[in-house]
Structure formats: structure tokens, C-alpha cells
Amino acid sequence: MNATPKRLRKVILSGIRKSLLEFGSATKVELSDKLEISFPTISKFLTQMEKDGEVISVGLDESSGGRRAKRYMYNPEYMLGLAIFLERTETNYAIFNCVGEVKEQGKVPSVLVEDGLHLLTTSIEKLITAYPKISSIAIGVPGSVDNGRIFYIPGYEQFQNFDLKGFYEDYFSIPVVVENDMNAAVLGFHHNRRxxxxxxxxxxxxxxxxxxxxxxxxxxxxxxxxxxxxxxxxxxxxxxxxxxxxxxxxxxxxxxxxxxxxxxxxxxxxxxxxxxxxxxxxxxxxxxxxxxxxxxxxxxxxxxxxxxxxxxxxxxxxWKQDYLYGLQSLGLDLMLNQPLK
Amino acid sequence: MNATPKRLRKVILSGIRKSLLEFGSATKVELSDKLEISFPTISKFLTQMEKDGEVISVGLDESSGGRRAKRYMYNPEYMLGLAIFLERTETNYAIFNCVGEVKEQGKVPSVLVEDGLHLLTTSIEKLITAYPKISSIAIGVPGSVDNGRIFYIPGYEQFQNFDLKGFYEDYFSIPVVVENDMNAAVLGFHHNRRxxxxxxxxxxxxxxxxxxxxxxxxxxxxxxxxxxxxxxxxxxxxxxxxxxxxxxxxxxxxxxxxxxxxxxxxxxxxxxxxxxxxxxxxxxxxxxxxxxxxxxxxxxxxxxxxxxxxxxxxxxxxWKQDYLYGLQSLGLDLMLNQPLK
DNA sequence: TAAACTTATTAAACAACTTTAATAAGTATC
DNA sequence: GATACTTATTAAAGTTGTTTAATAAGTTTA
Missing domain, CATH: 3.30.420.40 (ATPase, nucleotide binding domain)
Structure with missing residues (x-):
């Protein structure tokens, strides 16, 4: 069930993040109205987030008849996401920020081979070292996935029944999501077309x-x-x-x-x-x-x-584009649900 | 979003009700463990519910090595539900309690006729007078329904595009749900087979x-x-x-x-x-x-x-049985989400 | 330009759940 | 049968969000 104040905090925080990204920028009153959370609560969160560098003040609104409101925007570079596409012939990756801008894109040899897991791990390690702000990993695979465990992946038996999500979450201490390529594409289309x-x-x-x-x-x-x-x-x-x-x-x-x-x-x-x-x-x-x-x-x-x-x-x-969008959207979801530092 | 303490209260309350009905009976510790809500909170709710007659103490458990725990069960007669089946040739109804026992079942002439709404209203009025504990109404119709509004009901144009839910919620001040017959049957099967x-x-x-x-x-x-x-x-x-x-x-x-x-x-x-x-x-x-x-x-x-x-x-x-179960389950849902009196 | 009015923000009192400590009510053992 | 151990319940203190009152910062108008 999870109906606790702690849970509430998480929901409020991710609500603020999502709204700021959706609107581009917002005032405290706007957030309070949109999320139906009291003004003081919004205020407290935003103060902390500004201190952390997660939101940025972008000046005052024009007055609408009274005191001018401060406007805030989300710092899209505060967290980065890593999307990885496992394919038969190659492994593509993309590093993106919170508004979906791709910071770097590239490919490494396919890891769907003998000892591919090790290859994948070192590739990710390199990327995380280069971009320490990476805060989520979304992996797309050509197979069936059940809650991060690769369930059925014909032709690549070394990954069969392997809990990729659990493995990398333990290894990197970063939230990980693994999804089937087709499902990711549907999600991506859904997300991209709003x-x-x-x-x-x-x-x-x-x-x-x-x-x-x-x-x-x-x-x-x-x-x-x-x-x-x-x-x-x-x-x-x-x-x-x-x-x-x-x-x-x-x-x-x-x-x-x-x-x-x-x-x-x-x-x-x-x-x-x-x-x-x-x-x-x-x-x-x-x-x-x-x-x-x-x-x-x-x-x-x-x-x-x-x-x-x-x-x-x-x-x-x-399709390729939607697949990327889908992994981005899954990764973004993980980032927006991350606790306040 | 609705991530407020008030919302929390509702979720906790309905969680307690559902768990008590699911388990048949429970101790405060059992509820606290199941729902992951702190013991004192469970205790406060249960005290109030016992005062209202909504839960009943059914004695002490055998000791498991320490102080014996009090066991509580939900009072299934505390609220009743009314299920109504609108059909071409007749209108069936059933009055049931919180564990699904049917208290009374019967039929009235079909209301899918000219001025059928009025007929239906007076029928419901009679039943509510006879059973004042009726706390929810679930109506099944042979047509498409969107959030209580009958959307498409070929052959019975007088109900077409009519907000049956809104109408009766205003009229009786009792929560109402309207659902398509087939959808209700699927729900009923789902619910009944657990x-x-x-x-x-x-x-x-x-x-x-x-x-x-x-x-x-x-x-x-x-x-x-x-x-x-x-x-x-x-x-x-x-x-x-x-x-x-x-x-x-x-x-x-x-x-x-x-x-x-x-x-x-x-x-x-x-x-x-x-x-x-x-x-x-x-x-x-x-x-x-x-x-x-x-x-x-x-x-x-x-x-x-x-x-x-x-x-x-x-x-x-x-099918008929599943249809009834479905309406019951929809009505029960409404009752379990009702605020504490 | 000062009083009246608007709107944003901060402060204080309040409400509700959790955590932790204390107490109550049992059982088991020496 | 007194002491140690378990388990349930109650009490007190702590967190966190809401409500309401107070203050700050503007705008408008006599």
C-alpha cells in the first residue's frame, strides 16, 4: 500500500520536478495550484532544491497588481541519463539531460556475445566516469523482460533469465530499468507525442x-x-x-x-x-x-x-527515434523519482 | 495529483476495511504489518471504528508467548449496497452486505421505457427507505458508459447521453457507479475468482x-x-x-x-x-x-x-452470477472509500 | 504622494502519522 | 513462585504538511 508521509514526500518532490519540466518554468503559486499542495510546502522544497542547484531562479514575473513573483526553472543538467540499446550487431548508447537533449551518442561493439556482460559493464563504467552526473540507466533489449529480468531472449542465451536491473543497481548504485525494444518504442511514441x-x-x-x-x-x-x-x-x-x-x-x-x-x-x-x-x-x-x-x-x-x-x-x-525516446522517458522517470540529496 | 495528508487518511481507512474483509478478522499488529502503517495509527482508526460499530471485537488470540492480542472483525452489516440490472424485459435488483451476502433480491418492470427514469427513481427510493443502511448504488446497463454517463445505448434513446451517476448522486447523496453489463461481468469474474x-x-x-x-x-x-x-x-x-x-x-x-x-x-x-x-x-x-x-x-x-x-x-x-458479482464489487469499492462518519 | 488595494512570501499554530520509550499482560524457567 | 523473556498496547516526542495570520512588495487612485 505504502500510504505513509515518506511516500507523500516522494510524490510531492517528483510532482514538482515533473511540473517544472512540463511548464519550462513556474512560480511557487503556480506549482501550488497545479499540484494542489500548500504554498509553504512548495516553498520549502524549492528553497532546498535551489540550494542544491536543482532549480534555478530566473528573475521576477511582471506584476499582476501586487508583489512580483519569483520564477523558477529546473536545471536540466542537474542529472543526466544513460540509454543503451543492445542489438545483434552493435550496442548504441546516448547520454541525455532532463529535457531530452542528447549530450553524446555513440556505439560500441555488440555485447550480445560470449562474455558480453563484462564488456557492457566496462563500457558503462567508462561513460559514468566521463559523466559523473549520470543518475539513471535505461537498457533496451530484443527480448522479453519482467521487472528487469531478461526472460526470453532467443539467440543470446547467456543473458537468458539474468536480472540485469538488479545486477547493475547493485554494481553502480544507480537506478536501472530494462525494457523490451518494442515496448520502449510504444512508450516513446506515447511520451513524445504527448x-x-x-x-x-x-x-x-x-x-x-x-x-x-x-x-x-x-x-x-x-x-x-x-x-x-x-x-x-x-x-x-x-x-x-x-x-x-x-x-x-x-x-x-x-x-x-x-x-x-x-x-x-x-x-x-x-x-x-x-x-x-x-x-x-x-x-x-x-x-x-x-x-x-x-x-x-x-x-x-x-x-x-x-x-x-x-x-x-x-x-x-x-521506430529508432521512438525507441530512444522510450528509453529516455523510462530513465527520466527514474531520475524524477530520486530522493532529494 | 492529490498527495495530501487528507488523501492519506482515506487510503489508510480503505486499506483497513479491505484487509479486515479479506482476512475475515485481524489484530492491530497484523494490520500494521500488512498495510505498513504504524501501530498507533492503526490503533487510533480501529478505536474510532469500534465506537461507530463499524468493527467488532471478537475476543483475544491465543498467546504466542506474550500478552494476548485483541482480534477485530469488520461488521458486514454496517453498510449495505444496492445493485441494479437494467435489462430489456425487466429490472433486477439485489441488496447485499459487505461480505457479498444477498439480503434481498427481486425485480421490477423494465425501466428501459418511456419515462423509465422516474420509475427507476421511485423504485430505488422504496428500497432505500426499507434499508436505510444502503450506502452505494451500482447500476449495470446494456450500453457504453463513460464515467457514469450513458454514452451509447441503442434502442433506449431516452437514456442516451444521460449522466445517471451524477443525477442519482445529487438526488440520493449516496455514491453511485454505472457500468456496462459485460465489463461488470469481467470485473465480477476477476473479483470472485480472486x-x-x-x-x-x-x-x-x-x-x-x-x-x-x-x-x-x-x-x-x-x-x-x-x-x-x-x-x-x-x-x-x-x-x-x-x-x-x-x-x-x-x-x-x-x-x-x-x-x-x-x-x-x-x-x-x-x-x-x-x-x-x-x-x-x-x-x-x-x-x-x-x-x-x-x-x-x-x-x-x-x-x-x-x-x-x-x-x-x-x-x-x-454470466448472470458474474454480472452480479461485478456490480457488487463496484458498489463495495464505493463503500470502502467512504469517509469515517 | 499617501491611502487603499493586490499579490507573494514568511511565520506561527495546528493536524496527522511515525518513532521510540514506557507500561501492561502474558509465558517459560530455575 | 520469582525472574527473565515475549508480545500487545499506550504515551510522549519528532516529522512533515496544512491552515491561518502577519508581513513584504507592488500597483492604483484620490
């Missing part, structure tokens, strides 16, 4: 291992009972073909970008299924797989199967 | 207006962006038939209970779709539509489409 919470999104992609989807429903990532959610390859669509078979059309290698009519019909049937089942607000396609004109064709084709007023917003986005 | 939170369930049924489904994902009811979630009729399944057409097989009136092979194949394709998309823990069929032997056939048929290790638990339940 979509209201508790909306539902579907991110559709053609992976190396066949098509898949990431779901966010009511604002939560969907993992499924056996972490099988999103394996849309298996959706039966025609008398004797499922989605994957329909996409491949018996020709073996898949065609990308999407262009053929049989592909469009298969996708529009999938869109119809999503709509009839979870009725999401938005379905997102990858910009390197689908073009604008094709999306329109898919929308048109879908309306053969379902009333078009229920059709979700079909949109295109940059 | 399923862990944040599981995913699908409740499948053949309504008068064709088949439909209710979803609970990660413990939340899924409504969809246009309240279209669950309209699984429209899922494309064969070259030229969607789920509804496949079930009806061109013969017009549907066959219930399910028995034919073409029905089984259609349902198993739907099961496969659910699994590949959201991978739920459980899919629930209605006991008046599907028999045990058929469920086994469906499971077998589904494994043609998806790996059977990911197949959800297929189970049968009593």
Missing part, C-alpha cells in the same frame, strides 16, 4: 523474426500471460493463412517496403482485428516499412471490414 | 446483437477509443467471412449452445487471435452457451493456430 495517459496504441513492425506488435492499453504496456502478446504473426486471417503467411504470400522473403495488394489486405485485416478487439486510438507503422500513400490504402481497405468511424488513427513514425 | 490484479481476461458471449467480448487487461477494463472494444463480430477470419458470419454460417439464426464444427473453428480462430494479440491469462465462456466438452474441442482446435504453451486457460462461468 498523448494523454490511458490511451491505447499499437506499434506494428516487421522484425527479422517476422512481424510483431507492441501494445499500450489504457497507458500500460501489455506483456501477456506468457509474454507472447504482440506475436501477431499467428493471427488467422484467411481460410488457410495466418498474418505472417499472408504477408509472405508463399514467396518466402518478405517484401519491404509494403506495396503489394495482398500485403495491404493482410494488414488491413489486422487493423480491423485490432479495432474490433481493443479499439485503439492509434496504430503506428514504421517509416522504413510503410509509406504515406500505403497507409491511406490500408485505411480504405480496413473500412471494408469495420465501420470507418471506429477506425483508429493510422500514422507513421520513426 | 484473480491477481494486473492479469488479463476475456469474457466471450453471444449477445442478442451478435457476439461480443469484454476485456480486462492488466487489471483494467478496456473500453476503446470509440467504446467499440469487444465488438469481435467484425474480426476477419476467413477469405470472405468475419467472426459473426462464420458463426452464423449463412443460416441466419445462430445456434446455441455451440456444437457445430464450423462454430468451433471460428471460436478457436478467435481464441488464437486473442492469444497472438494480448495473450490473456483466461478466456471465459458462458455456461448457457458452451459446454465443457466443447471447450476442450476449442482448445484442441486453437492449438492448430498457435503454440499450445501460450494458450490461455479456457473456462466456463455463469
Amino acid at each position: 498523448i494523454q495517459d490511458n490511451q491505447s496504441l499499437v506499434y506494428l513492425y516487421s522484425g527479422q523474426n517476422g512481424p510483431g506488435a507492441g501494445f499500450m492499453i489504457n497507458g500500460d504496456v501489455v506483456r501477456g500471460s506468457t509474454f507472447f502478446a504482440g506475436e501477431v504473426s499467428f493471427v488467422p486471417q484467411y481460410n488457410d493463412r495466418n498474418f505472417r503467411q499472408a504477408l509472405e504470400n508463399g514467396t518466402g522473403p518478405k517484401e519491404v517496403p509494403i506495396s503489394q495488394d495482398y500485403q495491404i489486405d493482410a494488414i488491413s485485416r489486422l487493423v480491423a482485428s485490432f479495432t474490433a478487439i481493443i479499439n485503439p486510438h492509434t496504430i503506428i507503422f514504421c517509416n522504413d516499412e510503410v509509406e504515406e500513400a500505403i497507409v491511406e490504402k490500408i485505411a480504405l481497405a480496413s473500412s471494408k471490414y469495420i465501420p470507418s468511424e471506429h477506425l483508429p488513427d493510422l500514422t507513421i513514425s520513426d | 484473480i491477481q490484479d494486473n492479469q488479463s481476461l476475456v469474457y466471450l458471449y453471444s449477445g442478442q446483437n451478435g457476439p461480443g467480448a469484454g476485456f480486462m487487461i492488466n487489471g483494467d477494463v478496456v473500453r476503446g477509443s470509440t467504446f467499440f472494444a469487444g465488438e469481435v463480430s467484425f474480426v476477419p477470419q476467413y477469405n470472405d467471412r468475419n467472426f459473426r458470419q462464420a458463426l452464423e454460417n449463412g443460416t441466419g439464426p445462430k445456434e446455441v449452445p455451440i456444437s457445430q464444427d464450423y462454430q468451433i473453428d471460428a471460436i478457436s480462430r478467435l481464441v488464437a487471435s486473442f492469444t497472438a494479440i494480448i495473450n490473456p491469462h483466461t478466456i471465459i465462456f458462458c455456461n448457457d452457451e458452451v459446454e465443457e466438452a466443447i471447450v476442450e474441442k476449442i482448445a484442441l482446435a486453437s492449438s492448430k493456430y498457435i503454440p499450445s504453451e501460450h494458450l490461455p486457460d479456457l473456462t466456463i462461468s455463469d
Whole structure:
């Protein structure tokens, strides 16, 4: 349950941080109104945060008829985040500040190899030494993750069933989050487009291992009972073909970008299924797989199967970018929940 | 945000109530441990609640080596709930206490008619007069509901876009919840089987207006962006038939209970779709539509489409009963969140 | 330009939960 | 059966947020 004053403090603190970042800057009264926390409490927190260098005073507001209010902004460089993308062929990383600006981006050899863990550890160590303000680590992996433990990662058995989060939190004493690549992308899209919470999104992609989807429903990532959610390859669509078979059309290698009519019909049937089942607000396609004109064709084709007023917003986005945003947003969340020093 | 001491008080109070009902009875230490609230706070609340008659002392525990602890139980008759089921042909109601025992059950003529609101109001008035301890009203309706406002209720336009919750909360000064019938049933199943939170369930049924489904994902009811979630009729399944057409097989009136092979194949394709998309823990069929032997056939048929290790638990339940449980659980929630008198 | 009015901030009294110490009520053992 | 040990409960002191009153710093107007 955790309904204690200590918990309250954490919630208030992270509320102040989030509001300052959201608004860009704010006065104490604005924060008090927004967060519905009393003025003296806001004041006490802000005084301490200013002392720590976490917030900066940026002068006085114009008077609105009385004494002028002091305006504060969050110091975006106060904490940095580290995002790491584990991929088959390479490992990318990005260091970003609290407003999402990337301070440094780079790559190291893939760590999804024998003794990769050690390689990863030394890479992180170097980065933390160079940027001591790093206060969170977000790691994206091409596998299923349950609360920081890598659950199922076909092809990279040395990481299978390894508690990456626990390991690095102990090792570095910095909060760590580990998330599946697809789920991170959905989160990133959600966060970047500033979509209201508790909306539902579907991110559709053609992976190396066949098509898949990431779901966010009511604002939560969907993992499924056996972490099988999103394996849309298996959706039966025609008398004797499922989605994957329909996409491949018996020709073996898949065609990308999407262009053929049989592909469009298969996708529009999938869109119809999503709509009839979870009725999401938005379905997102990858910009390197689908073009604008094709999306329109898919929308048109879908309306053969379902009333078009229920059709979700079909949109295109940059998967890589959303993946980064997603890891950033997960890391930022960890930072904003950190206690006052 | 609402991170205030007042809010804290509410959370603690409802935590005590829930724990007492869940455990049947408890000592102050047990509550303090479970809820992670300090002993003195638990003690203060319990003293007040005993004074109000909300909890009852049921004697001393056996000693475990020291002073014997007093044991308390919740007084289930302290508050009553009223559940109302609006249906086409009749309106059922049930009055229940805090442990779910039904004190009285009955029916009145359907209120889904001209001037039905007035009829409903007087019916509720009579019940509240007879049972003044009624402290919550849960109303189930065959339509879409958004925060107590009936959003879409085909055939009963007089209720369309009416804020039933707001109306009765003003009128009776008792908290009211309004929920769609299917969503209530999913909630009821979830609550009754004491399923862990944040599981995913699908409740499948053949309504008068064709088949439909209710979803609970990660413990939340899924409504969809246009309240279209669950309209699984429209899922494309064969070259030229969607789920509804496949079930009806061109013969017009549907066959219930399910028995034919073409029905089984259609349902198993739907099961496969659910699994590949959201991978739920459980899919629930209605006991008046599907028999045990058929469920086994469906499971077998589904494994043609998806790996059977990911197949959800297929189970049968009593829809009417789950609907009642669902409304009870919604009403109970309202009661447990009521402030101390 | 001084009085009246606004708005921001600080100070003091209050409320509610936690922590720690003290007390009460048992059990076990020499 | 007195002493040591356990466990439950109560009491007192400490934290932390809220409310309300007081003060500071502006603006407007007679």
C-alpha cells in the first residue's frame, strides 16, 4: 500500500520536478495550484532544491497588481541519463539531460556475445566516469523482460533469465530499468507525442523474426500471460493463412517496403482485428516499412471490414527515434523519482 | 495529483476495511504489518471504528508467548449496497452486505421505457427507505458508459447521453457507479475468482446483437477509443467471412449452445487471435452457451493456430452470477472509500 | 504622494502519522 | 513462585504538511 508521509514526500518532490519540466518554468503559486499542495510546502522544497542547484531562479514575473513573483526553472543538467540499446550487431548508447537533449551518442561493439556482460559493464563504467552526473540507466533489449529480468531472449542465451536491473543497481548504485525494444518504442511514441495517459496504441513492425506488435492499453504496456502478446504473426486471417503467411504470400522473403495488394489486405485485416478487439486510438507503422500513400490504402481497405468511424488513427513514425525516446522517458522517470540529496 | 495528508487518511481507512474483509478478522499488529502503517495509527482508526460499530471485537488470540492480542472483525452489516440490472424485459435488483451476502433480491418492470427514469427513481427510493443502511448504488446497463454517463445505448434513446451517476448522486447523496453489463461481468469474474490484479481476461458471449467480448487487461477494463472494444463480430477470419458470419454460417439464426464444427473453428480462430494479440491469462465462456466438452474441442482446435504453451486457460462461468458479482464489487469499492462518519 | 488595494512570501499554530520509550499482560524457567 | 523473556498496547516526542495570520512588495487612485 505504502500510504505513509515518506511516500507523500516522494510524490510531492517528483510532482514538482515533473511540473517544472512540463511548464519550462513556474512560480511557487503556480506549482501550488497545479499540484494542489500548500504554498509553504512548495516553498520549502524549492528553497532546498535551489540550494542544491536543482532549480534555478530566473528573475521576477511582471506584476499582476501586487508583489512580483519569483520564477523558477529546473536545471536540466542537474542529472543526466544513460540509454543503451543492445542489438545483434552493435550496442548504441546516448547520454541525455532532463529535457531530452542528447549530450553524446555513440556505439560500441555488440555485447550480445560470449562474455558480453563484462564488456557492457566496462563500457558503462567508462561513460559514468566521463559523466559523473549520470543518475539513471535505461537498457533496451530484443527480448522479453519482467521487472528487469531478461526472460526470453532467443539467440543470446547467456543473458537468458539474468536480472540485469538488479545486477547493475547493485554494481553502480544507480537506478536501472530494462525494457523490451518494442515496448520502449510504444512508450516513446506515447511520451513524445504527448498523448494523454490511458490511451491505447499499437506499434506494428516487421522484425527479422517476422512481424510483431507492441501494445499500450489504457497507458500500460501489455506483456501477456506468457509474454507472447504482440506475436501477431499467428493471427488467422484467411481460410488457410495466418498474418505472417499472408504477408509472405508463399514467396518466402518478405517484401519491404509494403506495396503489394495482398500485403495491404493482410494488414488491413489486422487493423480491423485490432479495432474490433481493443479499439485503439492509434496504430503506428514504421517509416522504413510503410509509406504515406500505403497507409491511406490500408485505411480504405480496413473500412471494408469495420465501420470507418471506429477506425483508429493510422500514422507513421520513426521506430529508432521512438525507441530512444522510450528509453529516455523510462530513465527520466527514474531520475524524477530520486530522493532529494 | 492529490498527495495530501487528507488523501492519506482515506487510503489508510480503505486499506483497513479491505484487509479486515479479506482476512475475515485481524489484530492491530497484523494490520500494521500488512498495510505498513504504524501501530498507533492503526490503533487510533480501529478505536474510532469500534465506537461507530463499524468493527467488532471478537475476543483475544491465543498467546504466542506474550500478552494476548485483541482480534477485530469488520461488521458486514454496517453498510449495505444496492445493485441494479437494467435489462430489456425487466429490472433486477439485489441488496447485499459487505461480505457479498444477498439480503434481498427481486425485480421490477423494465425501466428501459418511456419515462423509465422516474420509475427507476421511485423504485430505488422504496428500497432505500426499507434499508436505510444502503450506502452505494451500482447500476449495470446494456450500453457504453463513460464515467457514469450513458454514452451509447441503442434502442433506449431516452437514456442516451444521460449522466445517471451524477443525477442519482445529487438526488440520493449516496455514491453511485454505472457500468456496462459485460465489463461488470469481467470485473465480477476477476473479483470472485480472486484473480491477481494486473492479469488479463476475456469474457466471450453471444449477445442478442451478435457476439461480443469484454476485456480486462492488466487489471483494467478496456473500453476503446470509440467504446467499440469487444465488438469481435467484425474480426476477419476467413477469405470472405468475419467472426459473426462464420458463426452464423449463412443460416441466419445462430445456434446455441455451440456444437457445430464450423462454430468451433471460428471460436478457436478467435481464441488464437486473442492469444497472438494480448495473450490473456483466461478466456471465459458462458455456461448457457458452451459446454465443457466443447471447450476442450476449442482448445484442441486453437492449438492448430498457435503454440499450445501460450494458450490461455479456457473456462466456463455463469454470466448472470458474474454480472452480479461485478456490480457488487463496484458498489463495495464505493463503500470502502467512504469517509469515517 | 499617501491611502487603499493586490499579490507573494514568511511565520506561527495546528493536524496527522511515525518513532521510540514506557507500561501492561502474558509465558517459560530455575 | 520469582525472574527473565515475549508480545500487545499506550504515551510522549519528532516529522512533515496544512491552515491561518502577519508581513513584504507592488500597483492604483484620490
